[in-house]
Amino acid sequence: MKPKIIRTEPDYEAALMRIDVLMDGDPEPASAAGEELELLSLLVENYEKEKYPMELPSPVAAIQFRMEQAGLRAKDLIPYIGSASKVSEVLSGKRALSLAMIRNLVKLGIPAEVLLQEAGAKLPSDEALQQGKHFPVAEMVKRGWFVGFQGTVAEAKTQLEDLLNTFVGKLGPNALMPALNRQHVRNGGNHDEHALAAWRIRVATLAIRESLPAYKPGTVTQDFLRELSRLSYLTTGPKLAKEFLNKSGIHVICERHLPKTHLDGAALKLPDGSPVVALTLRHDRLDNFWFTLFHELAHVALHLDNDDMDAFFDDLSEGGKKDKWEKEADKLASQALIPEAEWKAAKLTKESLPGAVLAFAQSLRISPAIPAGRVRYESRSYTVFKPLIGSGQPRRVFGIGAD
Numbered sequence: 528m529k530p531k532i533i534r535t536e537p538d539y540e541a542a543l544m545r546i547d548v549l550m551d552g553d554p555e556p557a558s559a560a561g562e563e564l565e566l567l568s569l570l571v572e573n574y575e576k577e578k579y580p581m582e583l584p585s586p587v588a589a590i591q592f593r594m595e596q597a598g599l600r601a602k603d604l605i606p607y608i609g610s611a612s613k614v615s616e617v618l619s620g621k622r623a624l625s626l627a628m629i630r631n632l633v634k635l636g637i638p639a640e641v642l643l644q645e646a647g648a649k650l651p652s653d654e655a656l657q658q659g660k661h662f663p664v665a666e667m668v669k670r671g672w673f674v675g676f677q678g679t680v681a682e683a684k685t686q687l688e689d690l691l692n693t694f695v696g697k698l699g700p701n702a703l704m705p706a707l708n709r710q711h712v713r714n715g716g717n718h719d720e721h722a723l724a725a726w727r728i729r730v731a732t733l734a735i736r737e738s739l740p741a742y743k744p745g746t747v748t749q750d751f752l753r754e755l756s757r758l759s760y761l762t763t764g765p766k767l768a769k770e771f772l773n774k775s776g777i778h779v780i781c782e783r784h785l786p787k788t789h790l791d792g793a794a795l796k797l798p799d800g801s802p803v804v805a806l807t808l809r810h811d812r813l814d815n816f817w818f819t820l821f822h823e824l825a826h827v828a829l830h831l832d833n834d835d836m837d838a839f840f841d842d843l844s845e846g847g848k849k850d851k852w853e854k855e856a857d858k859l860a861s862q863a864l865i866p867e868a869e870w871k872a873a874k875l876t877k878e879s880l881p882g883a884v885l886a887f888a889q890s891l892r893i894s895p896a897i898p899a900g901r902v903r904y905e906s907r908s909y910t911v912f913k914p915l916i917g918s919g920q921p922r923r924v925f926g927i928g929a930d
Contacts, residue, residue, distance in 0.1 A: 530542075530563060530566045530567050530570060531570075532570065533570050533571065533573070533574040534574075539571065539574055539578075542567050542570060542571050542574075543571065545567060546564060546567050546568060546571065549563060549564040549567070550564065583640065583641050583644060583645075583646065584641060585644075586624055586641060586642045586644065587617070587618060587620055589637050589638075589641045589642065590604070590617070590618065590632065590637065591618070593635055593636060593637050597635070601614050601615065601618065602614075604617075604618075606631070607628065607631040607632050607634070607635065608628050608631070608632075609628070613628075624642060625686055625688070625689050626650070626651070626688040626689050626692060627685075627686070627688055627689070629642040629643065629650065630650055630653075630688075633650065651688070651692065651700040652700060652701075654704070655691075655700040655701065655703040655704055656687075656688050656691070656703075658703045658704050658721070658724075659687060659688070659691040659703045660687065661721040662691070662703075662721050662722070662724070662725045663719075663721070663722050663725060663785055663786065663787075664680060664683055664684060664687065665680045666785060666786065667694075667725060668680050668683050670783075672694060672725075672729055673690045673693065673694060674693060674694075675693075676690060691703060694728065694729075694732070695728055695732070696732050696735070697732070697735055697798075698728060698731055698732065698735075698798065702724075702727075702728050702731075703724065703728075704724075709836050709837040709838070710727075710795075710836060710837060710838040710839070710840065711836050711838070711839050711840070711852060712839075712840045713839070713840065713841045713842055713843070713849075713853050714789070714842040714844070717787075717789055717842075718787065718788050718789060718840070718842075719785075719786075719787035719788060722785040722786065722787050722788050723785075723788050723790075723840060725785060726782065726784060726785050726788055726790070727793070727795060727838060727840075729782055730780050730782050730793065730795070730803060730805040731795065731797060731803065733780050733782065734778035734780055734797060734801075734803045735797060737773070737778055739773050739774075739776050739777075739778065739801065740774065740775070740776045741776055741801070742775065742776030742777060742800070742801040742802060743776065744800075744832040745832060746775050746776070746777070747777075747824050747825075747827050747828035747832070748828070749859075749862070749863060751775075752821060752824060752859075752863035752864075753863060754771075755768060755771055755772070755821075755824075755863075756817075756821075756863060756864050756891075756893050756897075757892050757893065758771060759813070759817050759893045759894035759896075759897060760888075760892045760893055760894055763924055764813075764894060764924075765813075765816055765920075765921050765924045765925065766924050766925060768820065772804065772824075776801055776802075777801070777802050777803075777804060777824075777827070778797070778801065778802065778803040778804065779803075779804050779805075779806070779820075780803060780804070780805045780806070781805075781806050781807075781808055781925055781927060782805060782806075782807065783807055783808070783809070784807040784809055788840075789842045789844070790807045790809070790840055790841065790842060791806070791807060791809060791810065791815065791819045791841055791842060791843040791844075792804065792805060792806045792807060792819040792820070792822065792823045792841050792843070793805045793823065793838060793839060793840045793841060794823040794824070794826035794827050794830075794831055794838065794839045795831075795837060795838035795839070796831055796837050796838070802827045802831055802832075804820065804823040804824060804827070805823075806819055806820065806823075808921050808922055808925075808927065811918065811919055811920075811921055811922050812896065812900070812916045812917055812918050812919075812920070812921070813894055813896035813897075813900075813916060813917025813920050813921060814896040814897060814899060814900025814901075814903070814916045814917065815843075815900065815921075816917075816920075816921040817864060817894065817896065817897055817900075818843070818860060818861075818864065818897075818900065819841070819843060821859075821860035821863055821864055822841060822843065822856050822857065822860040823839070823841070823856075824860070825855070825856035825857075825858075825859035825860045825863075826839040826852070826856050828859065829852075829855050829856060829859060830852055830855075830856075835852070836852075839852070839856075841853075845907075861901075864893065864897050864901075865891065865893070865897060865898060865901065869891065870898075870901070873887045873898070875887060875898060875901075875902050876902065876906065877902055877903075877906040877908040877911045879902070881912060881914070881915060884898050884899050884902070884912060884915060885915070894917065895915045896915055896916045896917040899911075899912035899915035899916050900916055903916070
């Protein structure tokens, strides 16, 4: 028979029969029959590996086998597993191995793939773990970011690698490395990069859990934003905006910022390329909500879709020098919320009557918080139009309690 890739059981049986015939002839290795025998043997071996893979031994069986080989007793495993009680629980199958234990047991010569129970698996980079140690673990425990963990902060730190491995989920351990992220931070000098990385991972993992339609780059246009702005006119506008964006494949996540991050919002891409707009709602007002939302959507349209960056993080407070990316996002957001020609024609100032602001907002079918907030920002007068800016409404609409 002519050797060929074995894909079926009949092909496999035929190859075995041909091997038997060739072996009976005891061919020389360099002969045509010898080369055919060698090739058929390789083809059979590959088929058997794929069709009948050998199961990995259990971690406990592998540990016990290594103990036998090296003449080790249970107490000799204490430096690798942690305590006599933990050794007993592991060997009896009552306690699962942690990544820290596995990292130690590999030093005894037990393959990582056996301890991890996945063929070809390797331990996560130790460098990623070292980065994770700088995360604000206490705050993350307090907020319940480690799913299923009910222990103390001290206990979290003893099993940090396992908790971080679960925390990053589908993003993978490289997500723990802030330096790997192509990101831009507005007014970034005051940010803790590790806290920022932790918040980014949290936002991304929440977004990954959502099932949305596929996003098409180029979706966020001027007309798209103008249509979205009209939802601000409605009482439940923020919630409707989330639904509107979700139907276009854009994730909207509300998550409080971590200490030392000073964030209003962010725009980032998931591994599949779909965009996420994340809002902290740290300034719980409608004027801030709508401008931040549109600023992040501007980053999606102008920068994420063009692959300029993977993420933008924005502190929209006054101060700090704006680069071209931030100026572009500010301009598009402002124009989409209130066309510049309309704004100039309205001539609203801090001396204008509230009725004038309300009438202008009604003429554009937008929330009065938007023009009121713009007047306050441009005049730097943050005591005017307080009843119009919608204090406390964004969190109320999303059902989010106060900090």
